[in-house]
Amino acid sequence: MSSGPSSYKIFDVTLKESVAMTPSLQHCVFYSEDVANMARHAPDQRIKVVLPLAGGEPPCLVDNGGWYPAWLALPAERRPPMRTYTLRNVRPAQGELDIDFVRNGDNGPASRWVNHARIGDRLQLIAPNAAFDGNGSGFEWLPPDGVRQVLLVADETALPAALSILESLSAQASPPQVQAFFEVPLCTDVQALDHYTFAKIHWLPREEQPHQPYGQSLLAALQTRLQIPDDAPRTQDEAAQGILRPELEQMWESAAPAHSAFYGWIACESSGVKALRRYLIHSCGLQRETLSLMAYWCHSR
Ligand SMILES: Cc1cc2nc3c(=O)[nH]c(=O)nc-3n(C[C@H](O)[C@H](O)[C@H](O)COP(=O)(O)OP(=O)(O)OC[C@H]3O[C@@H](n4cnc5c(N)ncnc54)[C@H](O)[C@@H]3O)c2cc1C
Structure with missing residues (x-):
């Protein structure tokens, strides 16, 4: 059969x-x-x-x-x-x-x-395959109901996906507010995206900070410029924080909130994802269910 x-x-x-x-x-x-x-x-x-x-x-x-x-x-x-x-x-x-x-x-x-x-x-x-009649797969962008604030973090490998996400949001009558942080190799890799008026976009060319590990300028920018909305779900749960033990750190996690005012989509080099994950969940206390965290590639010497 x-x-x-x-x-x-x-x-x-x-x-x-x-x-x-x-x-x-x-x-x-x-x-x-x-x-x-x-x-x-x-x-x-x-x-x-x-x-x-x-x-x-x-x-x-x-x-x-x-x-x-x-x-x-x-x-x-x-x-x-x-x-x-x-x-x-x-x-x-x-x-x-x-x-x-x-x-x-x-x-x-x-x-x-x-x-x-x-x-x-x-x-x-x-x-x-368009002929497949089950649920579609192979993506993580699943904004929850009620989302009003989106955090979008990407390096150059995730920029195609992040730009597609901005494009899709711009088609909405009332898109959520977006804070976007894009790390790219060169100053000349910065693109003009002013038409996305719902998005505050921070470009972070690595050549301005040579010798830094991949993802470091993303981390520094989140630490100084990210504004976490008051209604972003936080976790006070010690057990949940325990998942941050280094040996348990994963490099691919999918957000799965049914309803949330805040949603994060984060994709970059693997060690960068780990550092951002630690900062957003451990230091900021954001609920990990509201964050998709994805290692798009792995730097090896
Ligand atoms: C879901 C998903 C979507 C992706 N979408 C895109 C996309 O649209 N466009 C895109 O360009 N990439 C994308 N990537 C990343 C891409 O798969 C990797 O960069 C891949 O390793 C490139 O393969 P390669 O054959 O060039 O190098 P590999 O054979 O994998 O690696 C060779 C060497 O190059 C290094 N390397 C790999 N990528 C980079 C890089 N970006 N910068 C510097 N050094 C690197 C590796 O560390 C290794 O030392 C995506 C990854 C995932 C998981």
Whole structure:
């Protein structure tokens, strides 16, 4: 008996356009005949980008009963590298979708690919299947009922998702007030976002504070500039604070309040997320159920 369409499926895509949005962020438009079958459930929808093999051969996963078993079944030398990205936009009528890639050198397969990609180059994506009839998955932006204040924290890797979130809020008749803190590599990575009048945006170029760990300028900015609303849920619960023991610290936590005036979406490098989590929950006493905290990448020397 067939179990019905799966939640994610493989899409073959071709690079149609690649434009530098800023020095560190490359906006890529892909074409696929199949885009109408791709779902985007939320502004921070995550997908997998399947990259060429080491020799440059484009990936060619075949979905025989699930993409993951198909990927795992390949011998290691034939298994294409995969990385997680944000589905920035889809335009089914044009057969187009967008992904914004940080250019972080040639060390990793994804950044290396974007640095050298040519129009017409082929990739595969593992993205939500529009034919799936269950609940959508692969996102954390779930603002609770009654939210009036949003905290948005992102580094350059989470900026595509954060900008999508701002875009989606701007479509609301009465969007919540947003305090946004964006850490980017360079002063020239700052983007003009004045049209989001409901948002107070703090840009934090790392080049102004060289030699600081990733996320440090986010932490310093939250410590000095974040205004926590009076009606933000706090926790006085010692047991709940106990979860902050370092050995229990996680790097991916989803907020799950049914109703809250305050909501935080925080995504950046892993050690930065840990530091921000400690500050917001331990020092400020914010209820952890109101905060989504996500490590988007891990700095390794
Ligand atoms: C849910 C989610 C959504 C994401 N969305 C996006 C997105 O839309 N755009 C985007 O660019 N990234 C996004 N990322 C982050 C991206 O997956 C990582 O940066 C990934 O490691 C890049 O892969 P790579 O092949 O370039 O480098 P890897 O092979 O993973 O790493 C190689 C080396 O590069 C370092 N490195 C990795 N990323 C960076 C960086 N940004 N700056 C400096 N050094 C780095 C690593 O520490 C390592 O030393 C997202 C991650 C998650 C979890």
